[in-house]
Every structure is written in C-alpha cells, then in structure tokens.
Amino acid sequence: MCLTRSKTEHQRKQKYALANYALAISLMKPQYIPQNIEAKWQEKWDAEKLYRSTIDPNKEKYYALTMLPYPSGNLHIGHWYAMTPGDARARYMRMQGKNVLFPMGFDAFGLPAENAAIKRNLHPKDWTYDNIANMQKQLRSMGAMFDWEREAISADPKYYTWTEWFFIQLFKNDLAYRDKKAVDWCPNCNTTLAREQVWGPDRVCERCGTPVIKKELEQWFFKITDYADELLKFDGMDWPEQIRAMQTNWIGKSHGASVTFYSELGDPIEVFTTRPDTLWGATFMVLAPEHPLVTDLTTPAQAQAVADYKEAASKQTDIERESTVKEKTGVWTGGYAINPVNDAKIPVWIADYVLMGYGTGAIMAVPAHDQRDFEFARKYDLKVIPVVGAADAEPLDGDTMEEAAIVNGDMINSGELTGTPGADAIPTAIQFLEERNIGKGTVNYRLRDWLISRQRYWGSPIPMIHCKSCGVVPVPEEELPVLLPDDIEWLPSGESPLKLHPTWKYVKCPVCDEDAERDTDTMDTFMCSSWYHLRYLSPDYAQGPVDPEEEQYWMPVDSYTGGAEHATMHLIYTRFFHKAARDMGIVHGDEPMLQLRNQGQILGPDGLRMSKSRGNVVDPDKQVSMYGADTVRAYLMFGYRWKEGGPWSDNNITGVSRWLQRAWNLVHDTVGAEVGKNAAKKARMIERKQHQTIARVSKDMEAFEFNTIVSALMEFTNTLIDASKDAAGSDAFNDAIRDLLLLMAPITPHIAEELWAVIGGGFSVHQQSWPTADAEKAKEDEITLVLQHNGKTRDKVNVPADISKADAEALALENPSIIKFLDGREPKKVIFVPGRLVNVVG
RNA sequence: GCCGGAGUGGCGGAAUUGGUAGACGCGCACGACUCAAACUCGUGUACUUAACGGUGUGUGGGUUCGAUUCCCACCUCCGGCACCA
Structure with missing residues (x-):
C-alpha cells in the first residue's frame, strides 16, 4: 500500500512537470485563430496584385466564371456555396500552370432596387451602390482569387452604354422588332414579363409570385427563334444533360406538315400537324377563339353563340383555359371547310383547347387518332373515321371506339395512299401534299421570341426614338449612352418615372429634327447578363463592348458555374446573344461557355428553403466570424455533394474546424524538428499516402467532386500526425507536409499561405506548381x-x-x-x- | 402524362470498365487527462446472434463464381414542361 502510494505520488509529480512543460510549449506556439491570419493575407494578396490576370500569349488561358450576384444587400450562404468551389478550382487550374481569369461583378439593374427605393424613400442608384459596397467587402472575406480590376457593374453608364449599343446592333440586323400582342403582365411589378419569367401551373411572376394577367401591348422582341435550330445543337459542349434537356424541351421542335384548308368562301386556313398521314381522318376543324378568320366563317345563325363563347374565353384566366383536366368546350361557327386531300366538307368549330400562341392557332381534328379531338367529337357528336390500322388488331370502328388510337400503323381509308406501310406513312403523305401543292413538310417550335420591354425605371434605357414622320429610329450611336435621369419622382400608381419625367423623353428626331419622344421602357435585365462575361474582359474599354484583343485571348469561357434555375432563361439568352454577336463579327466561336456545372442549394438547418420569414437563414458573415473563412469554405465543399446541396448543419462544420486545427498543430509541432530514430521505417508509407492523395485530389478537382477532396486531405493529415512521432524532421516527412499545404491551398487559401510561410516556403503558396502524382510511388x-x-x-x-x-x-x-x-x-x-x-x- | 435527376448506417456522405459495402466527418458509447466540466487524445460504433454464423445499398425478379454497380418490371422523392396539334 505504502509503496504504491509513493509511486503514485511520484507519477503525479512527473505529470505536473510534463503538463507545465506542455503549457510552456503551447504558449510559444501560436494558436490557430483564423481571424488573426485571414485579413492579413487578403491584404497582402491585394497589395501584391496576386490575382491580377493579364493576357500572356505564352500561357494557356483558362476563363473560369461564376454567375454574378444581384446586389440585394447581403451575401447569402448560397453565394459562398456557389462561388468558393469555383474559386478552389480556378486556383487549382492556376497552380497547374494556366493563366486563369476569375472575375466578379454585379447584375445591378432590376426591380428590387426600385421597390426598396419607393419603400424607404431612397434613390435606386444609392440603394444599389451601397449594397455593392457592402457585398464587395463580403466577397473579399471569402478569400477568393477575384480579379477586381476587371469588375463590371451593369448599372454603370460605361457598362450600359454598350447594352444600348447591342440593342441597336440587333435592331440594325433585323433581330429586334416591335409587335402588338397579348403579353404577360405582372400587376404587382407593373411590367410585362417574358414567357419564361412566368412560372408554374399557377402562372405567377418569377420575381414576386403574383399571378400574371394578359395585356395587349406594343413591345420590343428579340428574334431568338431565328436561332432555334442552332440552340438545339450542343456539339462539343460539356453541359449537364439536365440543362440540355430543359433547353431542348423549351425550344420544343416538332416535325410535321403545314396544310392549307379552304373555307367554303375560299379563305385559306393553314394548320400544322405532326401527323399528316392522318389527314384523311380529319372530320372537322377547330380554330382558337381569337383566330382572325372566325368572324368571316361564322354564319348569322351561329353569330350569337360564337360571340358568347369568345366573350367567355377572353374572360378566363390562362390557368383555367390551359387546364388539362377541364372538359373540352366549343361552338360551331356554322361554316365549313374542304379537306384538301379528299374534298370532304367538314364543319369548322372554335374551342379554347386550341391556342392562338402555338402553330397557326387552327387545327385539323382527327378524332380517331387524337385523344383531345376524340373527346371533343364524342361530346358534340362529330364523325370519327379511323385512317390508321392498328397492326394485328381488329379494324377500328369509328362509331364504337372508346378512345383515340395513338398508333403509327399502315394507312387505311386514305384514298390512293391506302395501304402505305406505317413506317413510310408520314413521308409519303408529305410527298403527296407537296406534289399537289396543298401543303409541305415543315417544323414548328414551342420557343417564342424574347420580350424585352419592361415598364420600369431602373434598367438600361431602350435607345430608340419615336417620330411621327420617321417612325421608330435608333439613337445615333455617337450619342450613346441614353442616360437614366437622376431627378425622378415616384407616383403612387407605380408607373415608371421615365414616362412621367417632365423633360427626359422629349427629343428631336435624329433623322428629321422634328419633335419626337424617347422610348420610355427599359430592357429586361437578362439583356445585361447576356454579355457580362465579355465586359469583364475590358470593363473600361470605350471603343466597343469588348476589346477585340482581350476577346480573342480569353473567350470562350472554359468553365461556368451557377444555378440550374437559369436553364431556360439566362443560359438560353446568353447563347442566343453570343450567336447573334458572332454573326455581327463581335465575338468568335459558336458558344460562349464550353463547360457548365450547376450546384445544388443550401437549405436552412430545418431542411427548408432559407427565408427571412422562416427565420432559418444562415448568415455567412456570422459563420466566418465564428469559424473563419477557410473552415466555412472547406465545410461547404466537404459536407455536400456539390451538385445536390442540402441542409446547413452546425454540427458537421465542427469536423472541418478540427481538421484545420490539427493541420495547424501538425505543422507548428514538427517544423524544424530533429530527425527521429525510426524515420526511415515510415518514409515509404508517407510517400505512398502523399502520392495517392495528390492523385485523388487532382482527379476530384477536375470532376467537381469537392467533398472527397477534403476527405482525402483529412486522411493525409491524419496519416502525417500518426507518422510525426517517428518521422518528423525527415526529408520524406517535410516533403509530404509541403505537398499537403500545396493541396490545401485551393480549398483553404489563408491557412495554407500562413503555414507555407511557417515552413519557410516564401510568398506565395498560390504561385507554386501543383504537385505531380507518381504512380510508382503511390503503389x-x-x-x-x-x-x-x-x-x-x-x-x-x-x-x-x-x-x-x-x-x-x-x-x-x-x-x-x-x-x-x-x-x-x-x-x-x-x-x-x-x-x-x-x-x-x- | 412527358423529360431529367436521386433513393446506401442514427446523420452528411464514400465506393460503380461487376471484385472487402459504409472511406472521411458528425453523433453516440467507453477510456485517458481534470477536483470537475469543456477542450484534446485513444478505442469502438450497419443490423442480428452467447458464439459459429446469418442478413443488409427503395421493392420484386433476372444474368453472374461474385451485383450498390448490368438487364427487366415497379415504388417513392426532387426539378422542369404540360390541351403544343
């Protein structure tokens, strides 16, 4: 007993001595406090112009681009999630020896600025630029390699001069035109919207969620449909299947034939059909209620019924009208048309299931082979004539069949084409039509021209002048920009202050010098973002939208990252814009962005979309002040499949924080250490893990798999901690530490820079070459x-x-x-x- | 209805030219350190069984020596489009 106790006493004394020694050491070793090193290095990087990217013809260029933010006021954790992996990859490419450009800017025009301005009695410009100043600060805290000398702000006159200039070029090249038609209008935002800015089955405004209404207005359109076929081609483009599919569906190309029917009175009625082989089964026609021929075709006896139906249809909302569950309704016009293939006299109806906006607004109805026509025929007791034989089935009976037969069988009941095999039916029918000059093979698109007029103030003015005698004429290019007036007054009606400004719109016509008026609409902000990647290349260039030398060197964008929600908006507009600019000789190449990758979305800790009203918003500034930018960056890369996203987790971030602490201690504890006795035994093991890690990290960087990069780095760190007891100080160990820091540099740029300095690596770790994996050593x-x-x-x-x-x-x-x-x-x-x-x- | 994507421990997620399922991390349990707690470090951790073993990657089949991976038929969830002629 006594002996044991004294031994214990002795042990305790020893322990105290050791603990005191450890305490002394730990006082000498600096603690990892991210806030102490991050700002310091950010300032140094700025001062040294470390991330300035200029043309270097001797180096392979790499243009890495991430979608620019709207200056809403505060950076969201989602911005970090979208941008920091892109930054890591840009840094990796740079260490690979490429001349990398990674710019940043602001999509600074738009409605929220106006709404905020009205609410708080501010000027949209002040609101916007205050927000930009704040967000620039926040963006710097990320430690990203943005080249700020290339920053572009779309609301800056030196930017929107060229947005206006592009408008004029499109106009001169016959790609911009005015048209009066029923367009989508958001009563809350007080402006028209493009079709793709109207969302969901409820047809709500993309911005504010208010259901849109139709308004008949004269507006500016861009002829994106001229490029429909080319936009369907994705040759050589490394874009996600999802986005290509969404764009393909959106463009909605369908092959078929246009056929001209004639009314009894001789009016031509053109229809589009994807099934010209069923023409012989067309037993009636249906026109959209708004079709211009409806009045001519309507007989006096049916006039009242037709007028009532048209009236009812016009009062319906689009939601009601386009509902697929609704029972089909319609009325007979009293008129007839002649089926050109068999001279059959068929009644012409109007019904709201035929849409004026697609095809010609008129259809031939083949109830035997189209379910919609079938339901309509049964309801109104119209003839059903089968003209396609269902292979190996009993012949169809038009009087008793219970649903339309959607088949591609042999042709029957079709005059001289009867017996044509199903596989040849469509081409044979088209040939038949073309020989007789009653129709032709054609294609039809779902895509519509891009409506770009907005009845708002805070946007790029449409540089056009309306003159009573000369019509609509462009502002002479040397007079650009048409500046937005600063002295504006808001009206309770919410109407654009441009329209009501006392002097702004009154000008002389540039052609005849008579009194004329400016166009008071501004452009859709998607117009600004369609070419921002070009403005980054030379934001101060005054002779054109982009310096041709810069364009020639940097374009196209090698890697573009951003959200998938832009699939049928920004991502299709910018492709159109690029192709139009190419045809005008402004840019080279067929596509603006060779590679596209979409990140997922970070949700609140509760798994729901972050929103102020739910109170589940994660503030990146708060996270940075708690853990440091490196930890936030690495956590966002480690915790998710980047493509998928997921809920924010306060728990999981601690794992990343601990890793950086371990790495910090590892380097500080082993720097300058004496070589251990057993170092040689560990050398091979260290070298193997080192080269396996280089290979893994490099491969995953290429593939945008950031989560496995961080886990590989954690494994490598843990291996070196294990080995440090024996191997610290050895060449193999020091070499491994060096590579660990190089591999960490793109992910956690600040701590890598700091520890690189600690091991005497010299400034800057970000100017080092990426290590090369040796397969032999990794074996x-x-x-x-x-x-x-x-x-x-x-x-x-x-x-x-x-x-x-x-x-x-x-x-x-x-x-x-x-x-x-x-x-x-x-x-x-x-x-x-x-x-x-x-x-x-x- | 059509198009696209995804289903793996308590949780985030690894691993697919078919070859140890669950890397890495969180959490949890136990231990060390501490007067104590926290931090940190160590050990363990799919389920089941006393053990040998058995079971297990949304479900049901199939191919194979071997299937998270390939084939067939489904189910669920997410995103987009939707009376598009």
Missing part, C-alpha cells in the same frame, strides 16, 4: 487478399501486392476457413482477381 507494396468461397468473403490475408495467381490460389485452398466451407468437395473453379481476391467455387 501499394502489400494488399489485403480477400478469400471467398462461392462469392462470400471467408477470410482476409495480407500478401505482397504482386502475388502470383498460383500462390494466391494455393493460399486460398489451404486456408482453414475455405476448407471448412468447401466441406470436402472438389473446387469446380478458382477465380483470381489480381490485387483483390481469390474466389473458390465448389
């Missing part, structure tokens, strides 16, 4: 050979990695476990997979 010497019986693992043995087939099989056959499961049977087969397993079958 395993020993492997775990899996021994299986009938495909089930029964044992595992450690063997040399290059074990021969014979040796491995012998090992398996004499293994007690395998012998037991073989239970005396002769093995039927033995399978050897080198480096992996032996499977004994029997």
Whole structure:
C-alpha cells in the first residue's frame, strides 16, 4: 500500500512537470485563430496584385466564371456555396500552370432596387451602390482569387452604354422588332414579363409570385427563334444533360406538315400537324377563339353563340383555359371547310383547347387518332373515321371506339395512299401534299421570341426614338449612352418615372429634327447578363463592348458555374446573344461557355428553403466570424455533394474546424524538428499516402467532386500526425507536409499561405506548381487478399501486392476457413482477381 | 402524362470498365487527462446472434463464381414542361 502510494505520488509529480512543460510549449506556439491570419493575407494578396490576370500569349488561358450576384444587400450562404468551389478550382487550374481569369461583378439593374427605393424613400442608384459596397467587402472575406480590376457593374453608364449599343446592333440586323400582342403582365411589378419569367401551373411572376394577367401591348422582341435550330445543337459542349434537356424541351421542335384548308368562301386556313398521314381522318376543324378568320366563317345563325363563347374565353384566366383536366368546350361557327386531300366538307368549330400562341392557332381534328379531338367529337357528336390500322388488331370502328388510337400503323381509308406501310406513312403523305401543292413538310417550335420591354425605371434605357414622320429610329450611336435621369419622382400608381419625367423623353428626331419622344421602357435585365462575361474582359474599354484583343485571348469561357434555375432563361439568352454577336463579327466561336456545372442549394438547418420569414437563414458573415473563412469554405465543399446541396448543419462544420486545427498543430509541432530514430521505417508509407492523395485530389478537382477532396486531405493529415512521432524532421516527412499545404491551398487559401510561410516556403503558396502524382510511388507494396468461397468473403490475408495467381490460389485452398466451407468437395473453379481476391467455387 | 435527376448506417456522405459495402466527418458509447466540466487524445460504433454464423445499398425478379454497380418490371422523392396539334 505504502509503496504504491509513493509511486503514485511520484507519477503525479512527473505529470505536473510534463503538463507545465506542455503549457510552456503551447504558449510559444501560436494558436490557430483564423481571424488573426485571414485579413492579413487578403491584404497582402491585394497589395501584391496576386490575382491580377493579364493576357500572356505564352500561357494557356483558362476563363473560369461564376454567375454574378444581384446586389440585394447581403451575401447569402448560397453565394459562398456557389462561388468558393469555383474559386478552389480556378486556383487549382492556376497552380497547374494556366493563366486563369476569375472575375466578379454585379447584375445591378432590376426591380428590387426600385421597390426598396419607393419603400424607404431612397434613390435606386444609392440603394444599389451601397449594397455593392457592402457585398464587395463580403466577397473579399471569402478569400477568393477575384480579379477586381476587371469588375463590371451593369448599372454603370460605361457598362450600359454598350447594352444600348447591342440593342441597336440587333435592331440594325433585323433581330429586334416591335409587335402588338397579348403579353404577360405582372400587376404587382407593373411590367410585362417574358414567357419564361412566368412560372408554374399557377402562372405567377418569377420575381414576386403574383399571378400574371394578359395585356395587349406594343413591345420590343428579340428574334431568338431565328436561332432555334442552332440552340438545339450542343456539339462539343460539356453541359449537364439536365440543362440540355430543359433547353431542348423549351425550344420544343416538332416535325410535321403545314396544310392549307379552304373555307367554303375560299379563305385559306393553314394548320400544322405532326401527323399528316392522318389527314384523311380529319372530320372537322377547330380554330382558337381569337383566330382572325372566325368572324368571316361564322354564319348569322351561329353569330350569337360564337360571340358568347369568345366573350367567355377572353374572360378566363390562362390557368383555367390551359387546364388539362377541364372538359373540352366549343361552338360551331356554322361554316365549313374542304379537306384538301379528299374534298370532304367538314364543319369548322372554335374551342379554347386550341391556342392562338402555338402553330397557326387552327387545327385539323382527327378524332380517331387524337385523344383531345376524340373527346371533343364524342361530346358534340362529330364523325370519327379511323385512317390508321392498328397492326394485328381488329379494324377500328369509328362509331364504337372508346378512345383515340395513338398508333403509327399502315394507312387505311386514305384514298390512293391506302395501304402505305406505317413506317413510310408520314413521308409519303408529305410527298403527296407537296406534289399537289396543298401543303409541305415543315417544323414548328414551342420557343417564342424574347420580350424585352419592361415598364420600369431602373434598367438600361431602350435607345430608340419615336417620330411621327420617321417612325421608330435608333439613337445615333455617337450619342450613346441614353442616360437614366437622376431627378425622378415616384407616383403612387407605380408607373415608371421615365414616362412621367417632365423633360427626359422629349427629343428631336435624329433623322428629321422634328419633335419626337424617347422610348420610355427599359430592357429586361437578362439583356445585361447576356454579355457580362465579355465586359469583364475590358470593363473600361470605350471603343466597343469588348476589346477585340482581350476577346480573342480569353473567350470562350472554359468553365461556368451557377444555378440550374437559369436553364431556360439566362443560359438560353446568353447563347442566343453570343450567336447573334458572332454573326455581327463581335465575338468568335459558336458558344460562349464550353463547360457548365450547376450546384445544388443550401437549405436552412430545418431542411427548408432559407427565408427571412422562416427565420432559418444562415448568415455567412456570422459563420466566418465564428469559424473563419477557410473552415466555412472547406465545410461547404466537404459536407455536400456539390451538385445536390442540402441542409446547413452546425454540427458537421465542427469536423472541418478540427481538421484545420490539427493541420495547424501538425505543422507548428514538427517544423524544424530533429530527425527521429525510426524515420526511415515510415518514409515509404508517407510517400505512398502523399502520392495517392495528390492523385485523388487532382482527379476530384477536375470532376467537381469537392467533398472527397477534403476527405482525402483529412486522411493525409491524419496519416502525417500518426507518422510525426517517428518521422518528423525527415526529408520524406517535410516533403509530404509541403505537398499537403500545396493541396490545401485551393480549398483553404489563408491557412495554407500562413503555414507555407511557417515552413519557410516564401510568398506565395498560390504561385507554386501543383504537385505531380507518381504512380510508382503511390503503389501499394502489400494488399489485403480477400478469400471467398462461392462469392462470400471467408477470410482476409495480407500478401505482397504482386502475388502470383498460383500462390494466391494455393493460399486460398489451404486456408482453414475455405476448407471448412468447401466441406470436402472438389473446387469446380478458382477465380483470381489480381490485387483483390481469390474466389473458390465448389 | 412527358423529360431529367436521386433513393446506401442514427446523420452528411464514400465506393460503380461487376471484385472487402459504409472511406472521411458528425453523433453516440467507453477510456485517458481534470477536483470537475469543456477542450484534446485513444478505442469502438450497419443490423442480428452467447458464439459459429446469418442478413443488409427503395421493392420484386433476372444474368453472374461474385451485383450498390448490368438487364427487366415497379415504388417513392426532387426539378422542369404540360390541351403544343
């Protein structure tokens, strides 16, 4: 007892001594406090112009682009999630020896500025630029390699001069035109919207969620449909299947024929059909209620019914009208048309299931082979004539069939084409139409021209002048920009102050010098963002939208990252814009962005979309002040599949924070250490892990798989911590630490820079070359050979990695476990997979 | 209805030219340190079984010596489009 106690006393004293020693050491070693190093390095990087990117013809260029933010006031954690992996990858490319451009700017025009201005009695310009100043500060706290000398702000006159200039070029090239038609109008935002800015089955405004209404207005359109076919081509483009599919569906190309029917009175009625082989089964026609020929066709007896129906249809909302569940309704005009293929006299109806906005607004109805026409025919007791034979089925009976037969069978009941095999039916029918000059093969698109007029103040003015005698004429290019007036007054009506400004719109016509008026609409802000990637290249260039030398060097964008929600808006507009600019000789190449990758979305900790009203918004500034920018960056890359996103987690971020602490301590504890006695034993193991990690990180960087990059770096760090006891100070160990810091540099740029300085690497870690993986060094010497019986693992043995087939099989056959499961049977087969397993079958 | 994507421990997620399912991290349990707690460090952690073993990647089949991976038929969830002629 007594002896034990005294021994314990002694141990305790020793422990205290050790603890005091450790405390002394820890006082000398700086603690990892991210806030102490992050701002310091950001300032140094700025001062040294570390991220300035200029043309270097001797280097391969790499244009990395991330979608520019709207200056809403505060950076969202989603911005970090979208941007920091892009930054890591841009840094990786730079260390790979490429001349990398990674710019940033602001999509600064738009409605929220006006709404905020009205609410708080501010000027939209002040609101916007205050927000930009704040967000620039926040963006700098990310530690991203943005080249701020290339910043572009779309609301800046030196930017929107060229947005206006582009408008004029489109106008001069016949790609911009005015048209009066029923367009979508948001009563809350007081402006028209493009079709793609109207969302969902409820048809609500993309911005504010208010249901849109139709308004008949004269507006500016861009002829994006001229490029429909080219926009369907994605050759050589590394874009996600999802986005290509969405754009393809949006453009909605369908092949078929246009056929001209004639009314009894001789008016031509053109229809589009994807099934010209069913023409002989057209037993009636249906026009959209708004179709211009409806009045001519309507007989006096039906006039009242037709007028009532049109009236009712016009009062319906689009939601009601386009509902697929609604029972079909319609009325007969009293008129007839002649089916040009068989001279049959068929009644002409109007019905709201035919839309004026698609095709010609008129259809031939083939109830036997189209479900919508079938339902209509049965309801109004119209004839049903089958003209396509369902292969190997009983012949259809038009009077008794219960649903339309949607088949591509042989043609029947079709005059001289009867008997045409199903496979040839459509081309044969088209040939028939063309020979008789009653129709032709054609294609139809769902895509519509891009409506760009907005009845708002805070946007780029449309540089056009309306003159009573000369019509609509462009502002002379040398007079650009048409500046927005600063002295504006808001009216309770919410109307654009441009319209009501006392002097702004009154000008002389540039052609005849008579009194004229400016266009008081501004452009859709998607116009600004369609070419921002060009303005970054030369934001101060005054002779054109982009310096041709810069354009020639940097374009196209090599890698573009951003949200998938822009699939049918920004991402289609910018492609159109690029192709139009190419045809005007402003840019080269067919596509603006070679590679596209979409990130997912970070949700609140509760798994729901972040919103102020839910109170589940994660503020990046707060996270940065708590953990530091490096931890926030690495956590966002580590915790999610970047493509998928997911809920923010306060728990999981601690794992990343601990990793950086460990890495910090590892470097500080081992720098300048004396070589341990057992260092040589560990050298091979360290070198192997080092080269395996280089290979993994490089591969995953290319593939945008950031989560596995961080886990590989954690493994490598843990391996080095394990090895440090024996191997610290050895060449192998120091070399591994060096590479660890290089591999960390793109992910966690501040701590990597700091620790790089600690090991005496010199400024800057970000100017070093990316390490190269040596496959020979990464190779395993020993492997775990899996021994299986009938495909089930029964044992595992450690063997040399290059074990021969014979040796491995012998090992398996004499293994007690395998012998037991073989239970005396002769093995039927033995399978050897080198480096992996032996499977004994029997 | 059509197009696209995804279903793996308590949780985030690894691993697919078919070859040890669950890397890395969180959480949890136990231990060390501490008067104590926190931090930190160590060990363990799919389910089931006393153990041998058995089961297990949304469901049901199939191919194979061997399937998270390939094939067939479904289910669920997410995103987009939707009377598009």
